[in-house]
Amino acid sequence: MKSNFTFQNLCGTVYRQGNVAFTPDGNSVLSPVGNRVSVFDLVNNKSRTLPFENSKNVAAIALSPDGQVLISIDEDGRALLVHFRKGTVLHHMNFRKPVAAVAFSPNGKYFALTHGNHIQVWNTPTHLAREFAPFVLHREYTGHQDDVLSITWSRTSKYFITTSRDMTARLYTTDPLDGFKPKVFGGHRDAVVGAWFSDDEKTIYTVSRDGAVFTWAAKKTIADDDSDIEMDILDLPSTSASAEKAAEFVAAYTRWGVAARHFFNQAGTKVATATFHPQTSLLVVGFSSGVFGLWEMPDFTPVHTLSISNEKISSVAVSPSGEWLAFGAAKLGQLLVWEWQSESYVLKQQGHYYDMNTLSFSQDGQTIATGGEDGKVKLWNAASGFCFVTFPEHSASISAVEFTKQGQVLFSASLDGTVRAFDLVRYRNFRTFTSPTPVQFCSLAVDPSGEVVAAGSLDSYEIYLWSVQTGKLLDILSGHSAPVSGLSFSPAGDRVASCSWDRSVRIWGVYGRDRASEPITVSSEATSLAYSPDGKELCVSTLDGQLCFVDVESSEIKSVIEGRRDISGGRKADDALTAANNAASQYFNSVAWTADGRCVLAGGASKYVVLYDRTDGVMVKKFTVSDNLSLDGTQELLDSRKMTEAGNLDALDDAAADEEDLADRLAADATLPGAQRGDLSKRRTRRDARTNCVRFSSTGRSWAAASTEGLLIFSLDEGAAFDPVDLALDLTPESVLSTLENGDHLLALVMALRLNEKPLLQRVFEAIPPADVRLVSRQLPTTHALQMVRFVAEHAESSPHVEFDLVWAAALLTSHGRLMRERKGEFAPVLRGLFRALQDWESSVAKMCDDNAFALKYIISQNRKAEVEAEAEAGNPAMENGTLLY
Structure with missing residues (x-):
């Protein structure tokens, strides 16, 4: 049993807080999910979560203009500089203050970030070489009287404009200029959310939280006592150098004044976030009521207004082409990508509103079902990481979900007293099971045939069995004296086992007449089985x-x-006991067997998930679900520097002081007439790092955990590893092509597999003659068999060379069939991909044949008629008057 499972993806959480950003090509969106960053590929319909972790929840991210370097900064100002394509951490930096915004300059040489009421500009470290001190401070800027909220660079990277809570915006230059003083843009009556340059950089737009938009342009008259340098920009020569110098002087030496004032006039709401696209002159504004709008500047012409949420829009971004808009809502955990021209959604994803309680793998391991506290059942694609179906029929928390063995039906049990069956072909709730008296269901099991479903109750302590075909209640199993915490059918389907908080386990016969069951006593309350x-x-x-x-x-x-010592770990902020002595987290609440039955995976109210060997009874490996310090229970030891006379600083409720909106600060309660300060009993709670459910896939190559962070998927490394041992100085794409031209197809294929460059491998693959495929496949080294089968499976899904791919698939399966049988655990995912491609071919050919059946019959009949006429004209004795005699 392999235990080298590594983190693969994070589903169930699409956005938490911070800012969303587009990649330079505009095809992907970067979204902070807790202390990680997820990348949503909008073109290929895939998502991936980068493998690095920040210390706390991510507050600000920025991607360099060349798309190579990503900087991720958490709530405390600790930053990670990451190689974006590889996902590896290059450098660490602590800015020692919360950072509200970070932005790279357009030329990529600098990045600027907010530092309280200051602004710091740093030189961008290189991602090509390791440096001892990579972060070099270029300059630090002062002038604002309150925290800085946003930073916007000019197109030339010569200057930038910042906004602050002090209701002003300021213009700074990257390098000192003679006679230049930072420009101050005042007049707003609330915090300025953002400021941007127009495309020609002769106009500046500022937006404040109260809904005011100011347009700033050059003043026509200059006072006599003005100290700024007066220059006529229009008289400069029209060369490229002069144009750049002119743009620099426009921003630096222009006396700016308010040219126009506009207002959004959205009653009862505030501007939460805004952005501007200079090329299309579109101003995109998100409000605290969940409404966003588009306005065309400088005329302030309304283009579009839409309500996408009931909560505040936390972040907005525009793609480089200006076609797509990305919105993030922190309270709902929602991420939307909207194409404003066609008024359609490109992406609409939302995780569970609060905790994810349970999960279940489908039989093929491609689909994962989850149930949450919000009463919703969601289906996730394990390969792409996207949620493609949401069932909102339940009205209370989901306690358990289960797939049938055939994978066409999904069952869910809820605290609302119902068990529902969902058809995964038509995506509808086709059956609802209830008990004679209202109870809450806390456990669920489905027999292997999918004909019987069982659910355990939380309050009546009984087990209910229903027929899926008729929906009728078959039997009620009584015997437990406490809530039934776990149910499981035997693989044969003739027995169902139950465990309860009454410290007993019972095994019931489903089809026998005798319903009596002797309890098996365990040492304490049973939580799962x-x-x-x-x-x-x-x-x-x-x-x-x-x-x-x-x-x-x-x-x-x-x-x-x-397992108490294995699972224990993580001390909460208000715990009086250490993590080793605290019994609250020293138990498992979910167990799962591996596919081969050799190991058991267990998780509980802790940040750890433990894998045990069944035969030896020893721990094989311990997995850490999260190291996010924003969650409670991730630290082994508490920080003594945070202990004050008022208690632990992490336990103090300072959330109200950090809120930006007045309504959020007051937390006004409409049920208390005359209240000025809201409900004083409201308290902030920190979510615990815990695992509610763990499950193994049927292939044994991956497992998933429903945790506080979301749906974490761990899998064995199925990608082709880059092995430098097989490389040499003379192994280059040129040498591969020259070997291919010489006719040595096997050597060229092995060299291409070692380089692992897909375009080169495809070129060599398609150049091999079909007559040589069997010989090349038979002589292919076994070390490259898995990689070759994977490539053929991917090639078959996108290539029109059907017969060529079929010849390769048959040759590989014939030559390396014994190896695939011996290592079926590794080859199973790849063979499923090949089988899927073959199924697509079969369905498409069958459909084509069905569509053309009558046409084919007509062509055959016409061909036969022509043959008969030809025989008649030739005077065949077997023909008479054009009719066959036999």
Whole structure:
């Protein structure tokens, strides 16, 4: 059993806080998800989460103009400089203050960030070489009286404009200029959200939180006592150098004045975020009411207004082409990409509103179902990371979800007293199961045939069994004296096992007449259980941190694993006990067997997920779900520097002082007439780092955890590894092509596989003659067999060379079939991809044949008629009057 599972993707969370950003090509959106950053590919419909982690939740991100360097800054000002394509951390930096905004200059030489009421401009470190001190401060700028909110660079990178809560905007130059003083743009009556240059940089637009838009232009008259230098920009020569110098003088030495004032006139709302696209002169504004609008400047012509949410829009970004708009809503965890010209959604994703309670893998491992506290059931594509279906029928928290073995039906149990069955072909709720008296269901199990569904109750302590075909209640199993915390059908489907808080495990016969079941006593309250793949054992987790393995035939506990020390970890801010002595997190609440039944995966109210070997009873590996310090329970030891006379600084409620909107600060409660300060009993709570559910995929190559951060997917590395051992100085694309021209197809293919460059590999692959495919496949080294099968599967999905790919697939399966059978765990995902491509071919050919059946019959009949006429004209004795005699 391999244990080198690595983090692959984060689903279930698409946006938390901070700013969203587009890549320079405009095809992808970067979104902060907790202390990580996710990349949503809008063209290929895929998402990936970069493997690095910040210390706390990400507050600001920025991507360099060349798309190579990403800077990610958390709430405390700790920054990571990341190689964007590789996802590796290059450098660390602590700015020691919260950063509200960070922006790269258009030429990529600098990046500017807010530092309280100051602005710092740093030289951009190189991503090509390691440096001892990569961060070099270029200049620090002062002048604002309150925190700086935004930074906007000019197109020439010579100057930038900043906005602040002190209701002003200021213009600074990157390098000193003779006689230049920073320009101050005042007149607003609220904090200035943003300021931008027009495309020709002769106009500046500022937007304040109260909904005012000021247009700034050069003043026509200059006072006699003005100290600025007066220059006639229009008289400069029209060379490129002069144009750049003219643009520099326009911003630096122009006396700016208000040319126009506009107002959004949105009653009862504030401007939450805004951005501007200079090429199209579009101003995009997001309001605190969930409404966004587009205005064309400088005429302030309204283009479009739409309500996309019921909560405040936290961030907005515009693609470089100006066609797509990205919006993030922090309270709802929502990310939207809107194409404003066609008025359609490019991307609309939203995670669960609060915690994710449960999950389940489909039989093929391609789909993951999750249920949350918000009462919604969501289906996620494991490959792309996107949610493609949401079922909102439940009215209370989801406690369990289960797929049938066939994968066409999904069941969910909820605290609203219903169990619902969803058709995954038509995506509808086709059956609802209820109990005779209203109860809350906290556990769920489906038999392997998909004909019987069972649910355990939280308050009546009974187990209900229904028929899926008729929807009728088949039986009620009574015997437990506490809530039924876990249910599991045996692989044969003739038994169902249940565990309860009454410290017992029971095994029930489903089809027998005798419903009596003898309890199997465990050491403490049972929290979950799972049948082994062979059906001979049960794994039961208890509240005292043990994993009990029960023999099904003898109904006896065969062995016990003590997991308290393995799962314990993480001390909360208000805990009086250390993490090692705190029993609150020292138990498992979810267990899952691996596909081969050799290991057990367990997770609980801790930041750890533990993998145990069943035979030896030892811990194989411990996985850390999250190191996010913004969550409670991720630190082993508390920081003594945060201990004050008032208590731990992390436990103090200072959220109201940090809120930007007055309504959020007051937290006004309409049920208290005359209240000026809102509900004083409202308190801020920190979410705990915990795992609510763990599940293994049926292939055994990946597992998922429903945690506080979202749906974390860990898998074995299936990508082709870059192995420099096989490389040499003479192994270049030119040498590969020369070898191919010489006719040595096998050597050229092996060299291309070692380089692992897809365009080169495709060129070599398609140049091999079909007659040589079997020989090349037979002589291909076994080390490259997996990589070659994966390439053929990918090539078959996008290439029109059907017969050529079929010849290659047959040759590889024939030559390396024994290797694939011995290493079926590694080859299973690749073979599924090849099988999917073959299925697509079969369906398309079958459809084409069905569509052309009558046409083919007509062509055959016409051909036969022509043959008959030809035989008749030739005087065939078997023909008479054009009719066959036999």
